[in-house]
Amino acid sequence: MNEWFIGYGAVFLIGFLSCAVLFYGFFYLGAEMPLGMGAWGADVEAPSDYVGSDDVFIRGNEVVLRIPDASLSRYAPTGSMRPVLDVGTTGVRIIPQGEDEISVGDIVTFQRGFDLIVHRVIEKGTDSEGIYFVTKGDNSDMADGKIRFEDIRYKTIALIY
Known part of the structure; x- marks a missing residue:
């Protein structure tokens, strides 16, 4: 009985895995998809579009961004925003x-x-004190709670790796 169970279990497992391969091969043929993402990955909203294609210039061996009053930032090694940004x-x-x-x-x-x-x-919402924002690190389990616009110092508009 034990050999029968192992044999059918192996057949079931092979069938299940081949179905997954066929499903992804059929629907995502030729598409770039990070391993482990998709239906089972974390649902993170993309940032709003701030830099338009009219503000990006490629001249020879340099890239120029036309963004008034922009500055560069570096990040501490906390790991809370991995894998998007890190040291x-x-x-x-x-x-x-x-x-x-x-x-x-x-x-x-x-x-x-x-x-x-x-x-x-x-999250962005309104309460009795006005507009609030809730933030969270991409690699964190808990949100930071409500913050107000007065607390926000910068908005990141581009990341360079």
Whole structure:
């Protein structure tokens, strides 16, 4: 009985795995897809589009971004935003001028005490005090809680690896 169970179990497993291969091969043929992502990956909103193609110029061996008042940022080795950014990643950031420039999915730098924290906006809403944002590190289990626009120092608009 034990050999019968192992034999049929192996056949079932092979059938199950081949079905998965056929499914992904049929629907995603030729598409680039990160391993482990897809239906089972974390659902993270993409940042809003800030830099238009009219603001990016490639001249010979250099890339020029036309972004008024932009500055560069570096990141501490906390790991909370891996794999999107980590030590060695260079960010391009701006100082947002209003709440309407911050959307769900954007990566913002906000002040908490003496620390500058870089996390993604996962919620934007209104309560009795006005507009609030909830942020969370992509690699963190817990959200940071509500922050206000006055806490936000920068919005990341580009990452250079």
